[in-house]
């Protein structure tokens with residue numbers, strides 16, 4: 001199978017092609033057009049040409065088309081979920097039941113919201129000020145390989161709904177479901193040129209897109225290193241940078257231990273541990289540390305590693321051989337740094353025949369981790385948990401914040417005052433109390449420090465996808 005770019009509503013062949021591979025089986029799934037400057041220029045030109053008409057449509061009409069795209073995704077959940085699972089290794093239980101249905105919700109939500117964009121008024125004795133929210137223009141949307149379809153739709157839905165046009169570049173490791181999104185957008189009646197897709201590597205396709213002078217806004221999700229590079233190269237543009245994380249999962253000794261255990265296991269091992277908001281630093285109060293560690297490791301050992309197309313599988317393959325090698329190198333490092341390996345490690349999991357060649361790693365738990373160790377400070381982005389003891393509230397906050405990242409955080413305690421104090425003190429864009437990461441589409445999603453800048457979700461998406469204008473009328 002060949003996958004082409006989508007430019008101005010037409011499939012555009014590549015000068016070159018790259019292969020996308022099933023990380024569970026190593027089967028080549030498709031040859032994908034590899035874009036560069038020429039394709040990026042054509043796609044931006046198409047988006048620019050389509051902008052005035054699309055932006056000028058009445059919001060309810062845009063909303064109708066955007067909602068239709070949501071309907072088409074909802075009607076194709078099993079097919080898209082299977083493609084996503086094959087392309088990126090996220091398990092079918094997640095893609096089929098949560099991630100792809102959530103992608104449809106993104107379109108429903110922003111379709112509704114774009115009809116409700118209102119301004120502000122600031123009347124004074126001499127002037128009436130009011131704000132208008134215009135679309136930003138041509139937007140570059142860049143997506144990583146973990147949960148690719150959900151992340152892409154989280155960008156495409158507000159971008160289009162608010163009247164912008166887009167050039168989407170997916171990760172070269174997981175391009176397939178976005179290609180399907182392009183087809184469905186046309187089927188929904190979204191005009192040619194409104195959503196363009198250029199495939200290719202970051203350097204060849206991503207960089208010319210971000211530096212293109214006609215691109216007004218960049219919504220990027222990916223690593224901190226790449227985010228920094230884009231900000232430096234792109235010059236004056238609007239940015240939303242959703243970057244890496246190493247989020248603290250803080251458990252006090254008065255927490256509901258069973259619920260905390262379930263949530264802690266979920267937040268590090270679901271999505272194969274390839275999750276930006278993973279609770280990868282599990283900070284546990286000393287008085288319950290030994291008990292927690294034993295129970296946590298017992299649960300980790302029971303996790304089913306296997307075929308991502310099997311509904312029972314919790315941990316599937318890592319996205320690529322390169323990423324597998326990176327995750328394994330951190331497991332090696334943990335032992336060298338003096339952490340105690342409670343379970344997992346470098347051994348091979350038992351696997352069904354079909355996926356024996358896959359990029360698998362065992363769910364791994366390190367105890368007695370010092371927060372300054374590299375395994376605690378660096379984003380591993382795999383199913384590797386670090387258990388870190390702490391003394392008291394002050395120590396928990398200090399350790400939680402002793403990190404370059406600030407994406408998500410989790411606090412478990414039955415003490416209401418402490419819950420509020422710690423939530424307020426943790427340096428992160430999000431804090432979940434007695435909860436795993438539960439997403440409300442109105443919430444500001446994003447991080448602080450090296451985890452990024454800007455927020456997306458609800459009215460927060462105005463930051464990148466809308467240009468506010470103040471109109472001041474002399475009275």
Ligand code: NAD
Pocket residue numbers: 142143144145146151169170171172200201202203205206207210221222223224225226227229230241242243244245275276277379381407446447451452
């Ligand atoms: P990555 O930074 O390597 O790549 C992300 C995207 O950027 C890909 O499409 C890639 O092709 C493109 N890219 C690479 N170099 C580029 C350049 N110079 N110019 C423009 N585009 C370029 O990240 P990844 O490995 O694909 O994804 C994993 C990372 O994403 C992790 O750090 C993870 O935490 C982060 N992430 C963050 C969030 C969030 O919401 N904060 C969500 C998911 C993933």
